[in-house]
Amino acid sequence: MKELTKQQTKVLTCVEVYLNKTGFPPTRAEICRELGFKSPNAAEMHLRALEKKGYISIQSGSSRGISIVKRQQSFMGNSDQMPVIGLVAAGSPTLAEENIEKRISCDPNMFKDSFDYFLKVKGLSMIDAGIHEDDLVAIKKTTDVKNGDLVVVRLEDEVTLKYFKKDNHSLELVPANKDFSTIKVDLREQEAFVEGKSVGLIRTH
Amino acid sequence: MKELTKQQTKVLTCVEVYLNKTGFPPTRAEICRELGFKSPNAAEMHLRALEKKGYISIQSGSSRGISIVKRQQSFMGNSDQMPVIGLVAAGSPTLAEENIEKRISCDPNMFKDSFDYFLKVKGLSMIDAGIHEDDLVAIKKTTDVKNGDLVVVRLEDEVTLKYFKKDNHSLELVPANKDFSTIKVDLREQEAFVEGKSVGLIRTH
DNA sequence: TATTATACTGTATATTTTTACAGTATATTA
DNA sequence: TAATATACTGTAAAAATATACAGTATAATA
Structure with missing residues (x-):
């Protein structure tokens, strides 16, 4: 399969996302938008290139x-088997097979933001915050977090789910339970x- | 979900098959062919009926x-567009199109039990019970409930989400908030x- | 028996959409 | 330096498409 240029990749992704969202492919004008x-011709040219390279027909x-011949990412008909990982006291929550408790069939885009795995809450x-034991929290792997976000943070070998509050060199991990104290x-x-x-x-x- | 007439079923199947084959939905003329x-109007009328009954949009x-909202046959790892209904103070939470706030792509079997729609929590x-305002509670349409179940009950025109507790002729709808009182x-x-x-x-x- | 729902035909038109053609600009390759 | 590939703008016309309107026919329902 021939490689795609940057713009061709963008167009292909655009078609996939549109298809995922609406159930039917976009028009040239919609791709442009x-x-x-x-110019609709911009989209047209990219589509022709994608066809010639065998990605779409x-x-x-x-x-x-x-119609999409070869998908870049596998959207898999909207439903992936998302892994569930236990929030173990020690170690990073890795997606290694031995840490996966089970998998749940659901859409990675069912929330506002996409996510990578479920974390099963302990404690x-x-x-x-209305988060109970055994609830499954959908986690997006990212380091781009803001104060107030509910984050998964690892301190040495300890993994914890808390509210994020950072000020310069001071990081606070804030619980939502008066019986627990903030980790500083x-x-x-x-x-x-x-x-x-x-x-x-x-x-x- | 309302039942379909014989011809409406044919048209819905035709759309699904076409979509499966080509990757995009058919036009009115193609359905006719x-x-x-x-007459393209024949297809048009059936599509309108299918939309009104909630099978397509x-x-x-x-x-x-x-776009197909509800597939006739369910495939493995299926992902349906599950409707979200606002928990309005008055009236039964019907699946009529005007009550559907939006739809969420997910597997109707993602929980232990299957469900029919999401109810958006008010109040x-x-x-x-860790159920916040604007949470989406997955509701299975059934009258087979036990004491302690979290149920959707309608009293006259009032719809409410509460714990179920029934003893002979006495029904109690129990909230999980000390500022609210049990409905008897x-x-x-x-x-x-x-x-x-x-x-x-x-x-x- | 009148009314309503289902199930179409047939025609027409406004709108959407594809697609061709004529250009411009820029970076890369020969 | 010329040729080529990438990446577009802008316009226009032909074709595809949705959709409204006016009918017809039939079976079920009130």
Whole structure:
């Protein structure tokens, strides 16, 4: 399979996302709107290139006649088997097979933001945020977190789910339970690794 | 979900098959060709009926703007567009199109039990159960509920989400918030309709 | 028996959409 | 330095498409 240029990749992704969202492919004009092009011919040319390289096929004369031959990412019909990882006291929550308790069939885009895995909550430290033991918190792997975000942070071998509050060299990991106390870290003395942040939660009744 | 007529079923299947084959939905004319109709209006009418009954949604003004909401056959690892209904103070939470706030792509079997729709929570009456305002509670339509279940009950025009507790003729709807009081109903005097029970919850952070 | 729902045909038109053609600009390769 | 590939703008016209309107026919329902 021939390699794609940067813009061709953008267009292909745009088509995939649109298809994922609406259930039907975009028109040339819609691709332009999405990617900021001002001429439908811009989209047309990229689509032709994608067809020539075998990534899509175009039904000539049909509106929205684009079908994707080779997907970049596997959207897998909207439903992936998302892994569930136990929030173990020790160690980083890795996606290694032995840490995966089970998998749940659901859409990685069911929340506002996409996510990578579920973390199964242990303990009651976040109970006042409505987060119970055994709830599954959807975690997006990222280090881009803001104060107030619900984050997964690793301190040495300890992994914890808390509210994030950082001020210069001072990091505070704030629980939502008055019986627990805030974890305070001086980042000049101790390292802290942000593993990700919560984008949602699911609970089985 | 309302039942389909024979011809509506044919049209829905035709759309699914076409989509499966080509990757994009058919036009009215193509549906006609496929099913032997001689007027595009025949297809149009059936599509309108399918939309009204909630099986598809039609993007008005867009060519091939059909997306399938509810598939007839369920495939493995299926992902449906599950409706989200606002918990309005008055009236039964019906699946009529005007009550559907939006739809979320997810697996109807992602919880232990299957479910039919999401109910968007209003108010704080269940806060101590970790159920917050705007949480989406997955509701399975059933009247088969046990004491202690989290249920959706309708009393006259009032719909409420509470814990279920029934003893002979006495029904209690118990909140999880000390600022709210239990609703007590004598079933010999007032009717109560169990709309369904919660099988799970999702929350977007 | 009148009314309503289902299930179409047939036509027409406004709108959407594809797609061709004529250019411009820039970076890379020969 | 010329040629080539990438990456567009801008315009326009032909074709595809949605969709409204006016009918017809039939079976079920009130």
